[in-house]
Amino acid sequence: MSDAALRTRPGTRFTRSRVPLTLWCLALSLALIGVLVWAVGSGSVHIxxxxxxxxxxxxxxxxxxPWWTAARESIILESRLPRAITAAAVGASLAVAGGSxxxxxxxxxxxxxxxGVSSGAGFGVVCASVLGWTAGVSGWLVTPAAAFIGGLAPMAVALLVSTAVRTPAAMILTGVATGQVFSALITFTLLVVARDQQLSGVLHWMAGGFGDARWRSAIIPLTALLTMGTALVVAGRQLDLLHVGEDGARALGLPTHAFRIAVLLAVSLLAGCSVAVAGGIGFVGLLVPHVAAMLVGARARRLLPVAALVGAIALVAADTFARSASQRVELPVGVVTSLVGAPIFVIMLWRTQRRAT
Structure with a gap:
C-alpha cells in the first residue's frame, strides 16, 4: 500500500522519511535514556x-x-527512577493509543x-476510590480494572452510534458527548457521594501527575504497553487498510467492524491503565502521533514505535519540569502538557488549513 493512499488522513505529512526506521528508533532511544538520566538527577537534591x-x-x-550516601541511593532507586519509568510508560501508551x-x-x-475513554476511565477510578475499593493490598490491581471498565462504556456507545450512522465522524462526536457526560458524573460523585477526606486525594489525582509513582505502579502501564502496543504494531498493515475506507478495506479482506472493535479495546486498555496511574494528561495522544508521522510517515508499523518513543520523551521531560519549576509546590503534569500542547495544536491546525487552501 503506497503512501499516496494514506493521504486521506488530514493534518499530517505523509512523505516517507529517507532515514531508516532503525536509525530513528536508535536515536530516539538514546534521547530517551538521556532524558531519563536528566530526570533522575534533577530535583531539590541535584545528583x-x-x-x-x-x-x-x-x-x-x-x-x-559505592562512594555515595545511602540517602542519595534511596532517592534514585525508590523515588525518582520509578517515577521516570512510569512517566515514560504512560507517555508511550498514550501516544500509541492516540495513533491507533x-x-x-x-x-x-x-x-x-x-x-471519551479517559473520562470514562476517570469515572471508574473515582467510583472505586469513593467506595474504598482502591485501599489495601489489592488496590493497585483494582484501580486499572476500574479504569478499563469505565473506559469501555463511552467506547461502546461510540461504537453503537458509528455502526448505525457508518461514518468515522459519528464516533468522534459521540465520544465527545459521552466524555462530557462522564465528566459531569465525576463532578456529581465528588460533590454528592465522596467524603471530605477523599476529595483532596481524588482531585490531586485528576490533575495528572506521578508524585505517588513507585515500582509497583510502573508495572501497570508497562504491561499494557508491551502487550497491547506490540499487538497494534503487528496489526499495522490492517490499520493502514482502514485509510482507504470501509468498502475498500472490506474488498481487501479486512473484517472492518470486528477489527475496529479489537483496536478500540486495545486503545481503551492503554488509556485506562495510563489514567489509573497518572490521572488526566492531555494532548500527548493527540499531538505525538502527528510528530511521529512527520518523522517517518504514516504507515502504522513505522509510526507507532516512533510515537511511543517520542511520547515517552515528552512526558518524562514534562514531569521533570513540573516538579522542578517551583520550590513551593509541584505542578500537575496535566497542566504542563496542556499549556505546551494547546498552542502547538493551534499552530498545527493553522498550518494544515493554510496548506489546504
Whole structure:
C-alpha cells in the first residue's frame, strides 16, 4: 500500500522519511535514556549524571564500589527512577493509543480524550476510590480494572452510534458527548457521594501527575504497553487498510467492524491503565502521533514505535519540569502538557488549513 493512499488522513505529512526506521528508533532511544538520566538527577537534591549511572549499575551488577550516601541511593532507586519509568510508560501508551485511534477512526483529531475513554476511565477510578475499593493490598490491581471498565462504556456507545450512522465522524462526536457526560458524573460523585477526606486525594489525582509513582505502579502501564502496543504494531498493515475506507478495506479482506472493535479495546486498555496511574494528561495522544508521522510517515508499523518513543520523551521531560519549576509546590503534569500542547495544536491546525487552501 503506497503512501499516496494514506493521504486521506488530514493534518499530517505523509512523505516517507529517507532515514531508516532503525536509525530513528536508535536515536530516539538514546534521547530517551538521556532524558531519563536528566530526570533522575534533577530535583531539590541535584545528583550528577555520573552518580546516577554508577548507582543504577551498582544495583544491577554490584560491580561498582559505592562512594555515595545511602540517602542519595534511596532517592534514585525508590523515588525518582520509578517515577521516570512510569512517566515514560504512560507517555508511550498514550501516544500509541492516540495513533491507533486516529488510524481506526480516520480522523486526525482522535485521541483517548476525544473518544471519551479517559473520562470514562476517570469515572471508574473515582467510583472505586469513593467506595474504598482502591485501599489495601489489592488496590493497585483494582484501580486499572476500574479504569478499563469505565473506559469501555463511552467506547461502546461510540461504537453503537458509528455502526448505525457508518461514518468515522459519528464516533468522534459521540465520544465527545459521552466524555462530557462522564465528566459531569465525576463532578456529581465528588460533590454528592465522596467524603471530605477523599476529595483532596481524588482531585490531586485528576490533575495528572506521578508524585505517588513507585515500582509497583510502573508495572501497570508497562504491561499494557508491551502487550497491547506490540499487538497494534503487528496489526499495522490492517490499520493502514482502514485509510482507504470501509468498502475498500472490506474488498481487501479486512473484517472492518470486528477489527475496529479489537483496536478500540486495545486503545481503551492503554488509556485506562495510563489514567489509573497518572490521572488526566492531555494532548500527548493527540499531538505525538502527528510528530511521529512527520518523522517517518504514516504507515502504522513505522509510526507507532516512533510515537511511543517520542511520547515517552515528552512526558518524562514534562514531569521533570513540573516538579522542578517551583520550590513551593509541584505542578500537575496535566497542566504542563496542556499549556505546551494547546498552542502547538493551534499552530498545527493553522498550518494544515493554510496548506489546504
Amino acid at each position: 550528577p549524571s555520573g552518580d546516577v549511572w554508577a548507582i543504577v549499575w551498582h544495583h544491577i551488577t554490584g560491580s561498582v564500589t 485511534a486516529q488510524a481506526v477512526t480516520r480522523n486526525a483529531l482522535a485521541d483517548p480524550y476525544l473518544l
